[in-house]
Amino acid sequence: MGPWRSTRAWRPVRPVKKVKSREATTAPNARAVARDVLLRVDRDGAYANLALAAALSRTDLSVRDRRFATEIVYGVTRMRRACDFLIARFVTRELDPAVRATLRMGAFQLQFMRVPAHAAVAETVAVAPGRARGLVNAVLRRVSEAPVNWPDDATRLSYPDWVLDRLVSDLGAESARRALEAMNRPGKASVRADGYIQDRSSTWVADLVGCRPHERVLDMCAAPGGKASWMARGGATVVANELHTSRARQLQGNSRRLDAGLLVVNGDGACPPFARACFDRILVDAPCTGLGTLGSRPDARWRIDPPAVDRLVAVQQQLVDRAITLLRQGGTLVYSVCTLTKAESLGIDDHLARTHTGLVPLDGPAEPWRPWGRGSILLPQAAGTQGMALFRYQATGGVRGHEPPGTGSVASSLDTSAVRRS
Numbered sequence: 001m002g003p004w005r006s007t008r009a010w011r012p013v014r015p016v017k018k019v020k021s022r023e024a025t026t027a028p029n030a031r032a033v034a035r036d037v038l039l040r041v042d043r044d045g046a047y048a049n050l051a052l053a054a055a056l057s058r059t060d061l062s063v064r065d066r067r068f069a070t071e072i073v074y075g076v077t078r079m080r081r082a083c084d085f086l087i088a089r090f091v092t093r094e095l096d097p098a099v100r101a102t103l104r105m106g107a108f109q110l111q112f113m114r115v116p117a118h119a120a121v122a123e124t125v126a127v128a129p130g131r132a133r134g135l136v137n138a139v140l141r142r143v144s145e146a147p148v149n150w151p152d153d154a155t156r157l158s159y160p161d162w163v164l165d166r167l168v169s170d171l172g173a174e175s176a177r178r179a180l181e182a183m184n185r186p187g188k189a190s191v192r193a194d195g196y197i198q199d200r201s202s203t204w205v206a207d208l209v210g211c212r213p214h215e216r217v218l219d220m221c222a223a224p225g226g227k228a229s230w231m232a233r234g235g236a237t238v239v240a241n242e243l244h245t246s247r248a249r250q251l252q253g254n255s256r257r258l259d260a261g262l263l264v265v266n267g268d269g270a271c272p273p274f275a276r277a278c279f280d281r282i283l284v285d286a287p288c289t290g291l292g293t294l295g296s297r298p299d300a301r302w303r304i305d306p307p308a309v310d311r312l313v314a315v316q317q318q319l320v321d322r323a324i325t326l327l328r329q330g331g332t333l334v335y336s337v338c339t340l341t342k343a344e345s346l347g348i349d350d351h352l353a354r355t356h357t358g359l360v361p362l363d364g365p366a367e368p369w370r371p372w373g374r375g376s377i378l379l380p381q382a383a384g385t386q387g388m389a390l391f392r393y394q395a396t397g398g399v400r401g402h403e404p405p406g407t408g409s410v411a412s413s414l415d416t417s418a419v420r421r422s
C-alpha cells in the first residue's frame, strides 16, 4: 500500500458526543474483532474467511454481533479500494496498518451500511488505537459529511482496473457493470436437502450433465465435491478426480459425510489413470480465474492477477483435450467455469471447434442462462447466483480417440491405490 496523499490537509474536528444507543453496548466488541481480522488480512495477507472464523471462535459474541463483524470484514475486504478513496481525501500522511483498518471500517459503515453516522463514527473511534483516536474521529466525521465524486467506475465499484477493463471488453459495458455490482452483494449459497451448502448455479451445472442411473461419469476436477455428489444421487457411478492431495482428502470426507459413494481419485486430469473411451459423461469443471464468484470470495478480486487468465487457459485446453479421449462415442462432455472471461469460455470452445470437429454442441439451458457462442453464460445479476459459463457437447464418430460403448474399462486402467470408495 502506497503512502496516503490527498489534496486537502487534515484538520482536527471536534470530537463527537458519546452515543447512548443500543449499538453502544454491543457493537464495539464486534468492531474490535472485525478490526483485528482486517488488520491480519491487510498486513499479513491472511484469507478473510479463515482469519474471521479463527477470530470468531475465540470470542463469545452474540449471533447478532457475529453477523455484524462478518458483514464488516467481508464488506471492507470487497470495498477496500472504494473505502481507501473515501478516506484518502482527508488524510495527508502515511497511516499505520491498524489505523488504516479502523478507518476503512468506519468509511464502510458510513458509505455502504445502514449504520447511523453518529454511531458509526463514535463506535469506530472507540476501537481505534488510543493515540489515533483524534485522527480517526476527524477523518470519519469528514467522510460522513462530504459528498462523494467517484473518479471512475473501478474505484466506485472497488475492483482492480484490469478486472473492470476485462469484463467491459468481454461482456460489454452495461453487463459488466451490472455483474460487478451484483458481486458486491454478499453471495447467497443454498443448503441442499443433504445439508451440503452450495451455490444454486453449481447444482444447475451438475443437473445439466444429465447423468442417468448406472452410467459411468467422470468429474475431472472434482474437489470439494459439490457437483460430483449431486450427480451421484441418481444412481450413476461417479469417479471424482482431483489433482491436489489435500483437496482430494476433503472431497473424500465430503463424499463420506454425504454418503455419496464417489470413487475418489487423486490424479492430474491432464494425464489421468483411466482407459480410453470409458465414460458416458464427463464434466470438466475446470480451474479458472473465478471472476464469477467474487461475491462469495471477498478477497479474491485482489489476489487474481491478469496473467492468470492465459495460464489457466493452457490448463483448461489440456483438460478438455484429455477428457475427449476418455469419452465414449455418443457420450456427453460438459465444460464449465465459474468465471466470465471470454478466453476461458468462448476461447476453449473455439479450441474444441478447431481441433475436435466430431463434438456436436448441445442446446443450451433456458433463462436465466443466456446464449454465449455455442454455449451459455449465467451472469451474476441474472438470478443472484455466481457467474458461470457452460458448454455441452455430444461426441460423434469424428472425435479422436473414441471407441464404441462398452470397450473401455475404468477399473482395468485405474491405479487402484489412488481410488477410494467412500
Ligand SMILES: C[S@@+](CC[C@H](N)C(=O)[O-])C[C@H]1O[C@@H](n2cnc3c(N)ncnc32)[C@H](O)[C@@H]1O
Pocket: 202, 219, 220, 221, 222, 223, 224, 225, 226, 227, 228, 241, 242, 243, 244, 247, 267, 268, 269, 270, 285, 286, 287, 288
Ligand atoms: C472449479 S474447482 C471444482 C469444483 C468442483 N467441481 C465442485 O463442484 O465442488 C476446480 C478444481 O480443479 C482442481 N484442479 C486443478 N488442476 C487440476 C488438474 N490438472 N487435474 C485435476 N484437478 C485439477 C482444483 O484443485 C480445484 O479443486
